[in-house]
Amino acid sequence: MVVSSHLALDQFIKTCKPINTNNTLFPIVIPTIDLNSPNAKSMIVKACTELGFFKVVNHGVPTHMMTQLEDEARSFFSLPQALKESAGSPNPFGYGNKKIGRNGDVGWLEYLLLSASPEFIAQICLSISPDNPDVFRCALVNYIAKVKKMAVQVLETMAEGLNLKGEDRNALSKLIKDDESDSYFRLNHYPPKPEAFEAISSGRNLVGFGEHTDPQIISVLRSNNIGGLQISVNDGSWVSVPPDDNSFFILVGDSLQVMTNGRFKSVKHRVLADNKKSRLSMIFFGGPPLRQKIAPLPCIMQQGEESLYEEFTWCEYKKSAYKSRLSDNRLLRFVKRRII
Numbered sequence: 001m002v003v004s005s006h007l008a009l010d011q012f013i014k015t016c017k018p019i020n021t022n023n024t025l026f027p028i029v030i031p032t033i034d035l036n037s038p039n040a041k042s043m044i045v046k047a048c049t050e051l052g053f054f055k056v057v058n059h060g061v062p063t064h065m066m067t068q069l070e071d072e073a074r075s076f077f078s079l080p081q082a083l084k085e086s087a088g089s090p091n092p093f094g095y096g097n098k099k100i101g102r103n104g105d106v107g108w109l110e111y112l113l114l115s116a117s118p119e120f121i122a123q124i125c126l127s128i129s130p131d132n133p134d135v136f137r138c139a140l141v142n143y144i145a146k147v148k149k150m151a152v153q154v155l156e157t158m159a160e161g162l163n164l165k166g167e168d169r170n171a172l173s174k175l176i177k178d179d180e181s182d183s184y185f186r187l188n189h190y191p192p193k194p195e196a197f198e199a200i201s202s203g204r205n206l207v208g209f210g211e212h213t214d215p216q217i218i219s220v221l222r223s224n225n226i227g228g229l230q231i232s233v234n235d236g237s238w239v240s241v242p243p244d245d246n247s248f249f250i251l252v253g254d255s256l257q258v259m260t261n262g263r264f265k266s267v268k269h270r271v272l273a274d275n276k277k278s279r280l281s282m283i284f285f286g287g288p289p290l291r292q293k294i295a296p297l298p299c300i301m302q303q304g305e306e307s308l309y310e311e312f313t314w315c316e317y318k319k320s321a322y323k324s325r326l327s328d329n330r331l332l333r334f335v336k337r338r339i340i
């Protein structure tokens with residue numbers, strides 16, 4: 001059975017739960033890291049330990065690649081609905097509208113979810129635009145290649161900050177460099193809030209993308225200059241992230257939390273819809289090969305330190321993640337129970 005990824009506005013308004021944003025703080029200073037600075041390694045470790053989130057400047061991704069992909073994404077999202085749907089339903093890859101995942105989550109967005117492999121991208125661009133697939137394809141493939149290179153640099157700098165030496169310096173980066181790396185790419189388009197929403201919202205906010213952590217190792221996020229992204233900080237309050245279209249935001253994923261035996265925290269985040277303007281975001285999710293064991297890196301473990309988690313492969317984690325709702329804590333079922 002083909003399940004449509006489209007949800008009409010009136011159905012959406014009935015399904016969506018407006019959220020109370022009283023516990024939102026505006027804004028904090030987000031750790032900003034110059035990738036080429038000598039302090040980068042210690043600053044990355046601090047940011048990943050305290051927040052699981054930081055901003056990268058001096059990243060080496062050319063501005064024209066970001067703007068070119070943003071323009072192409074805008075063109076894609078302005079196509080007639082039937083053409084967007086020629087990308088197929090997002091199970092797991094394709095075009096989605098308001099429905100996120102398979103378990104009843106909804107958000108005020110439309111998106112294109114892709115495997116990050118150039119072969120997959122060539123195929124999907126051909127389905128979307130059989131007569132002229134190359135412009136979108138090139139913009140995606142070139143951007144992803146650059147962002148992946150930057151993610152590798154971030155992971156190697158992070159490993160240095162964790163005091164990993166020699167071969168171990170590549171312990172994290174090699175997982176996303178692997179030919180079989182299971183990395184994803186996502187374009188999200190959040191239209192402005194519909195007027196009809198105000199009537200039912202009693203001043204509360206409309207969720208663009210509900211709260212969640214990303215299951216992978218690392219996420220690299222870039223958006224246009226429209227706000228909406230929020231991260232959850234230690235005490236459970238939400239902090240608005242000021243948008244910056246020249247920079248990238250790095251998010252620690254669940255797998256990196258496990259590989260650091262809980263030293264780094266996967267960051268809970270969400271997106272709120274804007275009143276007037278549309279937000280466009282592009283996210284690279286760096287994931288390991290499917291058969292990869294996800295466990296604390298032996299080289300970071302102190303003498304006698306035990307893993308906080310049961311052993312699992314990325315394939316097992318993904319299977320379990322795809323059965324969960326967006327806001328579920330997906331790591332919980334893999335946390336070792338302690339016998340006291």
Ligand SMILES: C=C1C[C@]23C[C@@]1(O)CC[C@H]2[C@@]12CC[C@H](O)[C@@](C)(C(=O)O1)[C@H]2[C@@H]3C(=O)O
Pocket residue numbers: 100101102103105113184186212213214215216285321322323324325326
């Ligand atoms: C509700 C869901 C959507 C999601 C798969 C899941 O069952 C739980 C994790 C979600 C998430 C969050 C980060 C990424 O955007 C994503 C592609 C991923 O790998 O995990 C999404 C999944 C999705 O949109 O399909």
Ligand SMILES: O=C(O)CCC(=O)C(=O)O
Pocket residue numbers: 186188209214221223229269270271281282283
């Ligand atoms: O669109 C954004 O800024 C964040 C989206 C997100 O968290 C995701 O796609 O996993």
Ligand SMILES: [Fe+2]
Pocket residue numbers: 212213214269
């Ligand atoms: Fe996310």
